[in-house]
Amino acid sequence: MKCNGAEIVIKxxxxxxxxxxxxxxxxxxxxxxxxxxxxxxxxxxLARHEQGAGFIAQGMAxxxxxxxxxxxxxxxGVTNLLTAIADAKLDSIPIVAITGxxxxxxxxxxxxxxxxxxxxxxxxxxxxxxVSSAKDLFHIIPEAFRVAEEGRPGPVIVDIPKDVQLEELExxxxxxxxxxxxxxxxxxxxxxxxxxxxxxxxxxxxxKPLLYIGGGILHSNxxxxxxxxxxxxxxxxxxxxxxxGCFPSDDKLSLGMLGMHGAPYTNLILRETDLLIAFGxxxxxxxxxxxxxxxxxxxxxxxxxxxxxxxxxxxxKFSVAADIQIVLKELIPLIKExxxxxxxxxxxxxxxSNPLPVTDYYNFYQPINLIxxxxxxxxxxxxxxxDVGQHQMWVAQAxxxxxxxxxxxxxxxxxxxxxxxxxxxxxxxxxxxxVVCISGDGSILMNIQELATLxxxxxNITVIVINNGGLGMVRQLQELFFDENYIATKFECxxxxxxxxxxxGLKGYDLKDDKNPSNTLKRILSESGPCVINIPVDSKEMxxxxxxxxxGNHEMIGSE
Amino acid sequence: xxxxEHVIMELTVNNHPGVMYNxxxxxxxxxxxxxxxxxxxxxxxxxxxxxxxxxNDNRIDQTIKQLEKLYDVLSVSICSDCDVRVFDNISKLIKxx
Numbered sequence: 001m002k003c004n005g006a007e008i009v010i011k012x013x014x015x016x017x018x019x020x021x022x023x024x025x026x027x028x029x030x031x032x033x034x035x036x037x038x039x040x041x042x043x044x045x046l047a048r049h050e051q052g053a054g055f056i057a058q059g060m061a062x063x064x065x066x067x068x069x070x071x072x073x074x075x076x077g078v079t080n081l082l083t084a085i086a087d088a089k090l091d092s093i094p095i096v097a098i099t100g101x102x103x104x105x106x107x108x109x110x111x112x113x114x115x116x117x118x119x120x121x122x123x124x125x126x127x128x129x130x131v132s133s134a135k136d137l138f139h140i141i142p143e144a145f146r147v148a149e150e151g152r153p154g155p156v157i158v159d160i161p162k163d164v165q166l167e168e169l170e171x172x173x174x175x176x177x178x179x180x181x182x183x184x185x186x187x188x189x190x191x192x193x194x195x196x197x198x199x200x201x202x203x204x205x206x207x208k209p210l211l212y213i214g215g216g217i218l219h220s221n222x223x224x225x226x227x228x229x230x231x232x233x234x235x236x237x238x239x240x241x242x243x244x245g246c247f248p249s250d251d252k253l254s255l256g257m258l259g260m261h262g263a264p265y266t267n268l269i270l271r272e273t274d275l276l277i278a279f280g281x282x283x284x285x286x287x288x289x290x291x292x293x294x295x296x297x298x299x300x301x302x303x304x305x306x307x308x309x310x311x312x313x314x315x316x317k318f319s320v321a322a323d324i325q326i327v328l329k330e331l332i333p334l335i336k337e338x339x340x341x342x343x344x345x346x347x348x349x350x351x352x353s354n355p356l357p358v359t360d361y362y363n364f365y366q367p368i369n370l371i372x373x374x375x376x377x378x379x380x381x382x383x384x385x386x387d388v389g390q391h392q393m394w395v396a397q398a399x400x401x402x403x404x405x406x407x408x409x410x411x412x413x414x415x416x417x418x419x420x421x422x423x424x425x426x427x428x429x430x431x432x433x434x435v436v437c438i439s440g441d442g443s444i445l446m447n448i449q450e451l452a453t454l455x456x457x458x459x460n461i462t463v464i465v466i467n468n469g470g471l472g473m474v475r476q477l478q479e480l481f482f483d484e485n486y487i488a489t490k491f492e493c494x495x496x497x498x499x500x501x502x503x504x505g506l507k508g509y510d511l512k513d514d515k516n517p518s519n520t521l522k523r524i525l526s527e528s529g530p531c532v533i534n535i536p537v538d539s540k541e542m543x544x545x546x547x548x549x550x551x552g553n554h555e556m557i558g559s560e
Numbered sequence: 561x562x563x564x565e566h567v568i569m570e571l572t573v574n575n576h577p578g579v580m581y582n583x584x585x586x587x588x589x590x591x592x593x594x595x596x597x598x599x600x601x602x603x604x605x606x607x608x609x610x611x612x613x614x615x616n617d618n619r620i621d622q623t624i625k626q627l628e629k630l631y632d633v634l635s636v637s638i639c640s641d642c643d644v645r646v647f648d649n650i651s652k653l654i655k656x657x
Contacts, residue, residue, distance in 0.1 A: 122578075312622055
């Protein structure tokens with residue numbers, strides 16, 4: 001049978017069990033789209049901007065843990081995609097981006113829509129492939145998925161020139177579907193039992209152990225083991241932004257999020273621990289504050305699947321490069337059951353006397369209070385996406401997360417515009433679940449065109465715009481650290497998001513001046529189908545507490 | 561240029577265009593130190609050998625780990641029997657020109 005490169009790609013994607021992929025067609029990926037039109041297994045999701053397509057893929061990948069796919073054409077298609085790719089790199093999200101490239105015989109001539117995809121991709125991908133002949137696709141496409149998903153996940157770009165997409169091959173026998181190589185899995189998963197014994201011993205001898213957990217728990221699907229482990233030995237759990245949901249927020253061992261906007265008690269308890277058990281984290285500056293002041297009394301155990309994270313930012317007492325799930329499974333039987341009465345009492349005391357700043361419980365429009373109300377109206381399996389800024393931190397501080405993969409947020413790169421397209425991807429991959437995108441009036445405008453994609457597919461997504469009329473997080477930084485010298489943080493034009501929603505054919509609501517906003521919100525959230533809700537908040541509201549740049553986590557402002 | 565001040569890192573890499581870009585890019589974006597590069601194709605293989613002259617500082621472990629993560633890097637080691645002076649000869653060559 002005769003097949004061209006593009007048809008081979010589509011068939012290989014079908015073999016990877018790809019059912020939905022997002023993208024935008026253009027001059028140099030037309031053969032791919034032509035082949036895609038003949039696929040009965042893959043549904044195409046037309047985004048309205050390539051960044052949207054990249055984030056839709058992220059929404060699918062973040063909720064399923066499997067690599068998702070997006071398409072873009074050469075030149076601006078690629079450059080538009082890059083932010084979503086870089087975002088996936090920083091948060092270790094497996095995506096495979098397939099980009100069209102100008103025909104190989106024009107390469108390097110500054111041809112129309114030519115850009116150096118390979119060069120641009122290097123620093124922001126786990127790896128990227130340039131395909132120089134159609135026969136190489138049989139190796140490269142499965143390899144791209146393997147690289148994206150294996151070990152520490154990450155984004156991969158496969159750049160295919162148009163002439164390679166059109167190159168015809170005579171194929172007598174379609175190569176057998178290569179299953180993911182077990183040898184590499186074994187390599188990553190083999191651990192030395194003596195290392196586990198050593199970790200268990202350190203934990204059993206510790207008086208004040210504390211778990212510091214992050215995205216690694218999520219990626220290794222080990223939150224159930226984490227719970228069992230923490231419960232068995234009564235070890236309190238502090239989470240990074242990426243780890244929220246891996247441990248139930250209402251458990252008495254939960255300390256919520258640590259770091260720059262962590263609760264005062266979380267950061268203060270971290271100062272008292274004598275053994276920091278760091279599982280699936282990377283000692284990011286937003287989590288640790290001034291690293292030399294981080295957990296000053298503690299020995300550190302660090303387990304992460306990426307060896308390069310060990311001893312990168314902070315020297316540890318003992319570290320192992322391994323899959324957390326396997327470590328936890330081996331570790332649980334070796335740690336002793338322990339009530340840790342004294343430590344539990346100390347933790348409880350610090351918790352009680354250093355809560356998150358008190359909020360006006362009766363004010364619906366007070367942000368922390370608002371997030372709590374939203375949380376109380378939604379079921380625990382609701383998927384929450386956020387954008388980036390104050391609303392994101394309010395969600396991290398106050399939303400009652402119970403399950404892993406229910407918070408999708410841009411942790412490492414901090415990309416405004418993330419929330420809406422990621423919500424679309426999440427809804428596409430989880431048709432039975434409700435998805436709520438909590439955004440701000442600054443962030444939502446950065447990918448608002450994806451309301452069209454949302455309308456196309458009539459997905460069960462509620463977009464909540466927490467509207468303070470400007471760039472609140474930046475305003476807050478100007479207030480605190482630049483002598484209240486406000487510049488470029490207040491919007492002159494304040495678009496009516498209700499009308500915008502309606503103009504895309506979606507329902508729009510505004511809780512401004514609502515006599516009973518709680519009831520209205522309850523009614524709206526109980527409905528299904530896409531809608532946008534505008535909720536005004538005071539522009540002077542701040543995320544508190546905050547650790548100033550360069551300070552230790554205990555030196556937070558606004559903790560009273 | 562004394563031996564204690566510098567080490568030579570020996571890399572085996574896939575021989576395809578872009579590998580050098582990948583490696584020098586890593587050094588640039590992570591602010592690792594890189595003083596000299598020697599590179600050549602290994603005979604009868606699809607691989608190349610790369611020798612990197614690096615200051616012997618406390619970031620060497622991290623440099624090795626990050627290099628090992630690169631797809632096209634097949635092995636990394638500190639070369640104990642490499643003669644640092646080969647790089648001296650290169651600097652002579654550069655001065656001559």
